Amino acid sequence: MGEFVRSRSSEILFASLQHFSLVAQSVAIATLIAIVLAALVHRSETGRGIANAVSAVGLTIPSFALIGLMVAPFGFGVAPAVVVVVFFATLPILRNAVVGLSNVDSALVESARGLGMSRLGIFLRVELPLAWPVILSGVRISAQMVMGVAAVAAYVLGPGLGGFIFQGLSRLGGAGAIESVITGTVGVVLLALILDLILLGIGRLTTSKGIR
16 A cells, blocks of 8 residues: 555645645635525525525435536536536535524624615625624535545546546456555545645634634
8 A cells, every 4th residue: 555655646646636626616616606695595584495495405416427417518527527516515505604694683783784884784794704603614514525526526537536536446356456446535535634624724714703
């Protein structure tokens, strides 16, 4: 195992950076999408119901099947991987964003409105900061989940450590096959831990002490 890692260290490092970049950028895009959607629906009971239903149903879709379906419109490579990872990343964040924004004390919102703040100002300066810890917990859950989804994206030649997993599985019994699978799997787990620590630090920096 050690010899396998040493002989392919540069390849493993490059794939790890690709994998981390794919997940981090996709989660960032998913967070923006989820917050915008939650802002539009959290005041409506019907809207909240639809958002929660979409989140629940979306998570039941097999990632492998969805990635396969993306080949027709997007072909092979980065594009279908990004689309699928962003899709799955958005779902848990959307659910948490709706919950967080819905649970903001209405009295605080009314007080801000009484001070003459606009609806956008209330959202950005009152609702979003108060809901942010709940939203961020959704972001952390999402990041852990899509680390695995990004590995599956290697099926359509997406970037990242999934290539090692699929290469190993395709030649089980051959030299280095098990080592390749283990390298890809352990790498994904380590990247998930690193990203979670980064998000934990971001949470501490972006959440006021009073709210914490």
